[in-house]
Amino acid sequence: MNVTDDKTIVKEYFNSTGFDRWRRIYGDGEVNKVQLDIRTGHQQTVETVLSWLKADNNLAGLSICDAGCGTGSLSIPLAEAGAKVYASDISEKMVGEAKEKASQILANAENPTFAVQDLETISGSYHTVICLDVLIHYPQHKADEMISHLCSSAQSRIILSFAPKTFALSLLKKIGSFFPGASKATRAYLHREADVVKILAKNGFSVQRQSMTRTRFYFSRLLEATRQ
Numbered sequence: 001m002n003v004t005d006d007k008t009i010v011k012e013y014f015n016s017t018g019f020d021r022w023r024r025i026y027g028d029g030e031v032n033k034v035q036l037d038i039r040t041g042h043q044q045t046v047e048t049v050l051s052w053l054k055a056d057n058n059l060a061g062l063s064i065c066d067a068g069c070g071t072g073s074l075s076i077p078l079a080e081a082g083a084k085v086y087a088s089d090i091s092e093k094m095v096g097e098a099k100e101k102a103s104q105i106l107a108n109a110e111n112p113t114f115a116v117q118d119l120e121t122i123s124g125s126y127h128t129v130i131c132l133d134v135l136i137h138y139p140q141h142k143a144d145e146m147i148s149h150l151c152s153s154a155q156s157r158i159i160l161s162f163a164p165k166t167f168a169l170s171l172l173k174k175i176g177s178f179f180p181g182a183s184k185a186t187r188a189y190l191h192r193e194a195d196v197v198k199i200l201a202k203n204g205f206s207v208q209r210q211s212m213t214r215t216r217f218y219f220s221r222l223l224e225a226t227r228q
Protein backbone atom coordinates (compact mmCIF):
# COMPACT_ATOMS: atom_id res chain seq x y z
CA MET A 1 0.00 0.00 0.00
CA ASN A 2 1.49 3.35 -0.92
CA VAL A 3 1.22 6.62 0.95
CA THR A 4 -1.50 8.10 -1.24
CA ASP A 5 -3.54 4.99 -0.60
CA ASP A 6 -3.12 5.39 3.13
CA LYS A 7 -4.37 8.97 3.05
CA THR A 8 -7.28 8.23 0.72
CA ILE A 9 -8.34 5.22 2.77
CA VAL A 10 -8.12 7.14 6.04
CA LYS A 11 -10.17 10.01 4.62
CA GLU A 12 -12.84 7.68 3.25
CA TYR A 13 -12.92 5.70 6.50
CA PHE A 14 -13.47 8.81 8.65
CA ASN A 15 -16.18 9.99 6.29
CA SER A 16 -18.09 6.68 6.51
CA THR A 17 -17.91 3.74 8.94
CA GLY A 18 -15.09 5.34 10.90
CA PHE A 19 -17.13 8.46 11.42
CA ASP A 20 -20.04 6.54 12.93
CA ARG A 21 -17.71 4.54 15.16
CA TRP A 22 -15.50 7.37 16.41
CA ARG A 23 -18.35 9.83 16.84
CA ARG A 24 -19.84 7.33 19.31
CA ILE A 25 -16.53 6.66 21.03
CA TYR A 26 -15.83 10.38 21.41
CA GLY A 27 -19.42 11.10 22.48
CA ASP A 28 -21.16 10.42 25.76
CA GLY A 29 -23.88 7.99 24.67
CA GLU A 30 -24.02 4.25 25.29
CA VAL A 31 -21.22 2.20 23.73
CA ASN A 32 -19.92 -1.36 24.05
CA LYS A 33 -17.17 -2.32 26.52
CA VAL A 34 -14.29 -2.03 24.06
CA GLN A 35 -15.47 1.38 22.87
CA LEU A 36 -15.91 2.52 26.47
CA ASP A 37 -12.34 1.48 27.23
CA ILE A 38 -11.04 3.43 24.22
CA ARG A 39 -13.19 6.43 25.21
CA THR A 40 -11.70 6.34 28.72
CA GLY A 41 -8.13 6.08 27.43
CA HIS A 42 -8.59 8.88 24.91
CA GLN A 43 -10.16 11.14 27.55
CA GLN A 44 -7.07 10.56 29.70
CA THR A 45 -4.82 11.69 26.85
CA VAL A 46 -6.93 14.82 26.31
CA GLU A 47 -6.93 15.55 30.07
CA THR A 48 -3.16 15.23 30.22
CA VAL A 49 -2.71 17.76 27.42
CA LEU A 50 -5.15 20.16 29.06
CA SER A 51 -3.40 19.81 32.43
CA TRP A 52 0.01 20.55 30.85
CA LEU A 53 -1.28 23.65 29.07
CA LYS A 54 -3.24 24.94 32.07
CA ALA A 55 -0.21 24.45 34.33
CA ASP A 56 1.71 26.94 32.17
CA ASN A 57 -0.80 29.68 33.07
CA ASN A 58 -0.69 31.34 29.65
CA LEU A 59 -3.56 29.66 27.82
CA ALA A 60 -5.72 32.77 27.40
CA GLY A 61 -5.13 34.09 23.90
CA LEU A 62 -2.52 31.47 23.04
CA SER A 63 -2.71 30.45 19.36
CA ILE A 64 -3.13 26.70 19.03
CA CYS A 65 -3.47 24.51 15.96
CA ASP A 66 -5.28 21.20 16.56
CA ALA A 67 -4.30 19.14 13.50
CA GLY A 68 -6.63 16.19 12.90
CA CYS A 69 -9.11 17.59 15.43
CA GLY A 70 -11.69 14.81 15.02
CA THR A 71 -14.94 15.75 16.73
CA GLY A 72 -13.30 18.53 18.75
CA SER A 73 -12.52 16.62 21.97
CA LEU A 74 -9.50 18.85 22.58
CA SER A 75 -10.30 21.94 20.49
CA ILE A 76 -13.53 22.70 22.35
CA PRO A 77 -12.12 22.65 25.92
CA LEU A 78 -9.08 24.60 24.71
CA ALA A 79 -11.36 27.31 23.29
CA GLU A 80 -13.37 27.21 26.52
CA ALA A 81 -10.15 27.88 28.42
CA GLY A 82 -9.52 30.97 26.30
CA ALA A 83 -7.03 29.74 23.71
CA LYS A 84 -7.42 30.90 20.10
CA VAL A 85 -7.89 27.57 18.35
CA TYR A 86 -7.49 26.65 14.69
CA ALA A 87 -8.93 23.15 14.28
CA SER A 88 -8.76 21.11 11.10
CA ASP A 89 -9.32 17.56 9.93
CA ILE A 90 -9.12 15.66 6.65
CA SER A 91 -12.67 14.32 7.22
CA GLU A 92 -15.56 16.59 6.40
CA LYS A 93 -17.86 14.52 8.60
CA MET A 94 -15.61 14.77 11.65
CA VAL A 95 -15.34 18.55 11.19
CA GLY A 96 -19.14 18.79 10.81
CA GLU A 97 -19.61 16.94 14.11
CA ALA A 98 -16.97 19.11 15.83
CA LYS A 99 -18.71 22.27 14.63
CA GLU A 100 -22.07 20.99 15.84
CA LYS A 101 -20.67 20.14 19.28
CA ALA A 102 -18.89 23.49 19.54
CA SER A 103 -22.09 25.37 18.70
CA GLN A 104 -23.89 23.57 21.54
CA ILE A 105 -21.17 24.17 24.12
CA LEU A 106 -19.46 27.45 23.28
CA ALA A 107 -20.87 30.97 23.24
CA ASN A 108 -18.37 32.27 20.66
CA ALA A 109 -19.07 30.81 17.20
CA GLU A 110 -15.75 32.20 15.88
CA ASN A 111 -13.51 30.12 18.14
CA PRO A 112 -12.41 27.48 17.33
CA THR A 113 -12.10 28.14 13.62
CA PHE A 114 -12.78 24.84 11.84
CA ALA A 115 -11.56 23.69 8.43
CA VAL A 116 -11.55 20.53 6.35
CA GLN A 117 -7.88 20.16 5.54
CA ASP A 118 -5.09 17.60 5.22
CA LEU A 119 -2.64 18.53 7.96
CA GLU A 120 0.17 18.63 5.42
CA THR A 121 -1.45 21.67 3.82
CA ILE A 122 -1.71 23.70 7.04
CA SER A 123 0.06 26.96 6.26
CA GLY A 124 -0.39 29.21 9.32
CA SER A 125 1.97 29.78 12.22
CA TYR A 126 0.84 28.96 15.77
CA HIS A 127 2.42 29.13 19.21
CA THR A 128 1.52 25.48 19.78
CA VAL A 129 0.67 22.74 17.30
CA ILE A 130 -1.08 19.63 18.62
CA CYS A 131 -1.72 16.37 16.80
CA LEU A 132 -3.40 13.63 18.84
CA ASP A 133 -3.93 10.02 17.75
CA VAL A 134 -3.49 10.76 14.03
CA LEU A 135 -0.03 9.33 13.29
CA ILE A 136 -1.32 5.80 13.98
CA HIS A 137 -2.84 5.94 10.49
CA TYR A 138 0.51 6.47 8.72
CA PRO A 139 3.79 4.57 8.26
CA GLN A 140 6.98 5.99 9.79
CA HIS A 141 8.34 7.71 6.67
CA LYS A 142 5.01 9.46 6.16
CA ALA A 143 4.75 10.31 9.86
CA ASP A 144 8.23 11.89 9.56
CA GLU A 145 7.01 14.17 6.77
CA MET A 146 3.88 15.05 8.71
CA ILE A 147 5.78 15.82 11.92
CA SER A 148 8.24 17.98 9.95
CA HIS A 149 5.40 19.90 8.39
CA LEU A 150 3.69 20.40 11.76
CA CYS A 151 7.00 21.61 13.25
CA SER A 152 7.25 24.21 10.48
CA SER A 153 3.92 25.67 11.66
CA ALA A 154 4.87 25.65 15.36
CA GLN A 155 6.51 28.79 16.72
CA SER A 156 7.32 27.35 20.15
CA ARG A 157 5.86 23.97 20.86
CA ILE A 158 4.51 20.76 19.37
CA ILE A 159 2.48 18.13 21.22
CA LEU A 160 1.82 14.81 19.55
CA SER A 161 0.73 11.30 20.37
CA PHE A 162 1.38 7.97 18.70
CA ALA A 163 1.02 4.25 19.38
CA PRO A 164 4.46 3.13 20.57
CA LYS A 165 6.11 0.23 18.85
CA THR A 166 7.02 -1.38 22.17
CA PHE A 167 3.39 -2.42 22.55
CA ALA A 168 3.30 -3.89 19.07
CA LEU A 169 2.17 -7.34 19.94
CA SER A 170 -0.57 -6.41 22.34
CA LEU A 171 -1.79 -3.62 20.11
CA LEU A 172 -1.76 -5.68 16.95
CA LYS A 173 -3.77 -8.34 18.69
CA LYS A 174 -6.37 -5.70 19.39
CA ILE A 175 -6.39 -3.98 16.03
CA GLY A 176 -9.59 -5.88 15.22
CA SER A 177 -11.25 -3.93 18.00
CA PHE A 178 -10.03 -0.62 16.65
CA PHE A 179 -11.14 -1.24 13.09
CA PRO A 180 -13.71 -4.03 12.98
CA GLY A 181 -15.28 -5.62 9.92
CA ALA A 182 -14.85 -4.01 6.54
CA SER A 183 -12.97 -1.05 7.98
CA LYS A 184 -10.12 -3.39 8.97
CA ALA A 185 -8.67 -2.23 5.63
CA THR A 186 -7.56 0.86 7.55
CA ARG A 187 -4.13 -0.02 8.89
CA ALA A 188 -2.79 0.95 12.28
CA TYR A 189 0.91 1.82 12.37
CA LEU A 190 3.13 1.77 15.42
CA HIS A 191 6.03 4.19 15.81
CA ARG A 192 9.32 3.88 17.65
CA GLU A 193 9.72 6.69 20.13
CA ALA A 194 13.38 7.07 19.15
CA ASP A 195 12.33 7.75 15.54
CA VAL A 196 9.79 10.37 16.62
CA VAL A 197 12.29 12.09 18.92
CA LYS A 198 14.88 12.05 16.11
CA ILE A 199 12.60 13.79 13.61
CA LEU A 200 11.59 16.34 16.25
CA ALA A 201 15.29 17.04 16.93
CA LYS A 202 15.99 17.37 13.20
CA ASN A 203 13.35 20.13 13.14
CA GLY A 204 14.86 21.90 16.15
CA PHE A 205 12.57 20.58 18.90
CA SER A 206 13.45 18.75 22.11
CA VAL A 207 11.14 16.81 24.41
CA GLN A 208 10.07 18.52 27.65
CA ARG A 209 7.12 16.53 28.98
CA GLN A 210 5.93 13.03 28.25
CA SER A 211 3.14 10.75 29.27
CA MET A 212 1.71 7.33 28.47
CA THR A 213 -1.96 6.39 28.47
CA ARG A 214 -2.58 2.68 28.56
CA THR A 215 -5.92 0.94 28.95
CA ARG A 216 -6.90 -2.51 27.67
CA PHE A 217 -7.52 -1.39 24.11
CA TYR A 218 -5.93 2.05 23.93
CA PHE A 219 -2.23 2.89 23.91
CA SER A 220 -0.98 6.39 23.36
CA ARG A 221 2.44 7.89 24.00
CA LEU A 222 2.29 11.66 24.38
CA LEU A 223 5.26 13.99 23.87
CA GLU A 224 5.56 17.73 24.28
CA ALA A 225 8.58 19.25 22.54
CA THR A 226 9.70 22.86 22.45
CA ARG A 227 11.78 24.78 19.92
CA GLN A 228 15.40 25.10 21.01
Ligand SMILES: C[S@@+](CC[C@H](N)C(=O)[O-])C[C@H]1O[C@@H](n2cnc3c(N)ncnc32)[C@H](O)[C@@H]1O
Nearest residue numbers: 014068069070073089090091094118119132134
Ligand atom coordinates in the same frame (compact mmCIF):
# COMPACT_ATOMS: atom_id res chain seq x y z
C1 LIG B 1 -8.44 8.76 15.96
S1 LIG B 1 -9.01 10.30 15.40
C2 LIG B 1 -8.33 11.48 16.58
C3 LIG B 1 -9.10 12.79 16.59
C4 LIG B 1 -8.62 13.86 17.55
N1 LIG B 1 -7.24 14.26 17.30
C5 LIG B 1 -8.78 13.43 18.98
O1 LIG B 1 -7.80 13.00 19.60
O2 LIG B 1 -9.91 13.51 19.49
C6 LIG B 1 -7.95 10.59 14.00
C7 LIG B 1 -8.38 11.80 13.20
O3 LIG B 1 -7.32 12.15 12.32
C8 LIG B 1 -7.89 12.60 11.12
N2 LIG B 1 -6.85 12.55 10.07
C9 LIG B 1 -6.26 11.45 9.55
N3 LIG B 1 -5.33 11.80 8.63
C10 LIG B 1 -5.33 13.15 8.58
C11 LIG B 1 -4.59 14.09 7.80
N4 LIG B 1 -3.68 13.69 6.91
N5 LIG B 1 -4.85 15.40 7.99
C12 LIG B 1 -5.79 15.80 8.89
N6 LIG B 1 -6.53 14.95 9.64
C13 LIG B 1 -6.30 13.63 9.49
C14 LIG B 1 -9.07 11.69 10.92
O4 LIG B 1 -10.00 12.18 9.98
C15 LIG B 1 -9.61 11.59 12.35
O5 LIG B 1 -10.56 12.58 12.61
